[in-house]
Amino acid sequence: MRSINISTLRRLANIINEAIDEIEGVYAKGNIPLPSLDTPFHPADPAEALLQNPTVEGATMNIMAAAAQLSATVASPMVSALNASQAFHISACLRVASEVNVVEVLRDAGPAGLHAKEIAAPSKTDPLLLARILRLLAIHNIFREVTPNVFANNRISSVLDKGKPWKVLFDNRDERFTGTSGFAALLECITDFNMKSVAMLADTILDPKEGELAFDRAYGTTGSFFDWTHRPENVYQMRRFDIAMRGAAALESTDAIHKGFKWSGLSTGSVLVDVGGGTGHISLAIAQKNPGLRVVVQDLEDTIKDSKIYWKENFPSHVESRMVDFQVHNFHTPQPILNAAVFMLRYIVHDWSDERAVNILRHLRDAAQPTTKLVVIDTILVSAARVPDSGEEAIPGLARPSAPAPLLPNWGVAKSEVYCYDLTMHCLYGGVERTLEHFMEVFAKGGWKIVHVHHPEGSGMSHIVGVPS
Known part of the structure; x- marks a missing residue:
């Protein structure tokens, strides 16, 4: 058993070392240094763009997963459990830092930082308590304690910057x-x-x-x-x-919408119904590249008013040619469009329980033609259990890459965001983020059959394509 554990440690370390080599190789080729944790985040920095490089993204996931698993393997299980049980403190302290505009107060101070007394003064908060809050964040690499009780922004804290002078934020809280x-x-x-x-x-x-x-x-x-x-x-x-x-x-970049379902494969005059589409910014991006498509944006009344304004500002020719319609519609009621080529549901299904989601899909099925496609754009959860590869793929896109052993196959904490969202959806809305198997059950109950799954590069969401069953 001992030799197996040591072997596991070495394999995890090797994964980290190989990933570092890959990242350094990309940055060396670009002759750009890796962004420093100690300096504020600047989205226009060319070094940030390299982090979106597929090689760097993959290596980053391996480092995050392996480092967490390595720590969990060697640390005392009691310490690990206690740390996990108290993670809520990080959330609470992050909210304090944002509410009292710490990042904005520190912005002008630069790398030298400010003493907690100066940071606390604009909000009239207790400087000793604020220093304790910022220190907890600093030991989790959010903010930097330069000298005792003197703090500065770093790469992570700076993403909380609202881009306004701190005095403006305090003077007009409602508009911060x-x-x-x-x-x-x-x-x-x-x-x-x-x-x-x-x-x-x-x-x-x-x-x-x-x-x-x-x-x-x-x-x-x-x-x-x-x-x-x-x-x-x-x-x-x-x-x-x-x-x-x-x-x-x-x-989520609007460009990702073009990397999954082939919208260009729809014939001129085909009707795309953006169900619960909000302002319709995604269907607008689709129509801009495929101007022969007719679009119907559906949402509630107040949102449709905003949608009309958005399209007039961003794609006036489609509005003027009447290639886009705006329809007040509640997707829990029967679907009025009967000639759709595609019903698109983007980030909708995860808001609802299985029963409510099935009801939504059933209304679309009742309005569908035999050739109508259903495109559900949502996140797909993957089990933390390693499942043997059968070598067969009944549905194109069903199989997905998995992390190298001994990492958890779904990359563990490197992908934890969506698993947190899953419980958020449950607690706030009664919704659920689903595995593909779960989606298949919901589709089937709603009268649809999944025929293809796309996983657009650079996107956290998948395009699940169904046809009437």
């Missing part, structure tokens, strides 16, 4: 996220709504109440998360959430 990228708003929502709701997960499992979600238990409310955010007293929370969702959407 307006005009920002939305990333800081996203992190605040995660460390606020999500964390408080997930804290009630065990309570709702041990003491379940009909129709009650963890969010309901945490906030002492009934109805949906969206009902709560639309209350008059929660205007700020709603505004922050809307900006956060735009920030989340911006993390």
